[in-house]
Amino acid sequence: MPLYEYEHCDGKCKICGGRFTLLRPVNAPELTHCPLCKAPVRRVLSSFNTPNFLKPLSVSDAKKAGFTVLKRLGKGEYERQ
């Protein structure tokens, strides 16, 4: 099931925070209202198109974010950065 992201048309909601994601079947009818507060919502087309996501992550950025960065040395061999 694809994950869809929705945001409120008016941008604020005390229950869901104004933005939420839902797992929905592909053939489900388009969601037009927040299931929590019944306010009108619109689908956010792709959260993967944000500039932040396109920016290449450096090793230090990844470490700061709490990732363990591994460098691939060869088949099945990794070195901790």
Ligand SMILES: [Zn+2]
């Ligand atoms: Zn809501």
